[in-house]
Amino acid sequence: MIFLSGFANRLPLRGFQGASLSSLLSSVLKKGGRDVIHSFGKRNCSFSSTVEVSEFEHDGFHDDAKSTEKDAALYLALSRLSGDFDKESPLCLRRFFGIRRVPVVSTGSLKLDLALGVGGLPKGRFVEIYGLEASGKTTLALHIIKEAQKAGGVCAYFDVENAIDPFLVESMGVDTQSLLISHPNSAENLLSAVDTLTKSGAVDVIVVDSVAALVPQCEIDVSLGSSIWFKSSDGSESIDEYTCGGNALKFYAAIRLRLKKTGLLENENKEVTGLGISVQVVKNKLAPAMKKAELGLQFGRGFRCESEVLELACNHGVIVKEGNSYLIEGEVFSNKHAAEKHLAENEMIYDNLVSILRKLLFETRRERR
Missing domain, CATH: 3.30.250.10 (RecA protein, C-terminal domain)
Known part of the structure; x- marks a missing residue:
């Protein structure tokens, strides 16, 4: 699943009631994430300066009986997990190595696939693409959809901004006849549709364009007379980089891509025909991060x-x-x-x-x- 977002100033809003967009995203992403097993057992720690010698004594010699007892206890615990949850719950090293080479969808750019380290974007994971306006976020998402369609996949595009141009999409080679396009009117409706498509397992790529345009229903229902307080800034504070949607996307995203314009592309007649784009892999849970790919974007054609x-x-x-x-x-x-x-x-x-x-x-x- 791919989320497109821009930058946002840290301006707290007051006067609105109900759940915020950040909490909505966090709750839904938690439902879509992998099962987490929490350990409720805690060991008491002593902070006194005197420590008994027995705490530092080494374990005894290896005992086959104790080892067998541990194996039996572990097998019993895994059996309970399998019965309480599902067959995929047991933790095993073989299963861990089996999922390391996850199936991927190419981004359409070999340089970016190289920077990602695994040949593309992993299936079944959250991906966040962010940057300033007109930096190529939607273009990159459409290229990913195009590559997924080439492999016979089904794709869904949620146009929250209502700014998609069908002619531009077709000129980039995307099959609009098989592309699922929706214009949700609230964040709840979008997340509900995304949850349904994800659970179906029949959709390969889901694009949300963009997180910045998502508005919870509670804020839509608020009257215009409600008070909104903005935090004023005199420029003395350091301006940090914030993306829309809060911290939920940052934590749950397996890959985060930052797009930045580097210059203009000109033809022989010195006419501007495109942009130079720098894509940086800010976060990558599958390969080393912080790699860059320099791409060229041509107006009307894509990369x-x-x-x-x-x-x-x-x-x-x-x-x-x-x-x-x-x-x-x-x-x-x-x-x-x-x-x-x-x-x-x-x-x-x-x-x-x-x-x-x-x-x-x-x-x-x-x-x-």
Whole structure:
């Protein structure tokens, strides 16, 4: 599940009654998370300066009888967990290693997939994509939907902002006929729909665009005359970075991506045709975090994936480059622009190169591990 959010100033609102958006998200995310087993046993600790010697005595020699007794007690505890909850509750090392290689959905960008370390975004996890306005958040979400549809998956898009452009979505290659689109009128309705789709297990990608536009029903019902107090700032305090939705998304998200504009893209006539985007993996529970990917976003088309495919293919010897010329499957192109145009116009050649690069970049790494 993918949540798109922007930045928010820390301005407390007073005068509203009922649950806040942060508490709503927290309660729903808890229901969608994995089962947690709490231990209620506590051991008393002594803070006195005198400590008895018996507390530091080593355990005795290994006793087979005690070991067998421990194994039996552990087996009994796991059996109770299996009976009280489900068959997936027992804790075992084999099951832990079995879920380390989770299935992923490609982001559509090989550079970003490399930065994520696992080849894409993991299925069954929460992902938060945040950044300033017009930084490419929706574009990235649509690319993820496109890749999921290529693999035969079903996707849902919750347009809370009511700002989705069907023509832009189709121009990026997304199949709008099979895409589930909804315009929820409150946070409760959206979270209820998300919960239903998640429990069905039939939807591969769910996008919420965006968290900033979610409003609880209790705040919608409040009259305009209710008082709202804002915290004034004189600029002396340090301005921290806050994302919408409170801390719930930060804690429950397996991956957090921060998007930032780095510059403008221009054509030969010095006309602005797109933006340079920097994507930083701020949080990653599946691989090392804090890696970056520099991407190019072209207006009306999305990310310039053919540019990074050409670069990675040359670096790994899939495409031969001599000077400014490129050799792609027997055809020679005099410059980079011509080579990128050829890849953009020939989907079969592009997909073949992506398939080869994914095997080199990801499957080879998994075999080494």
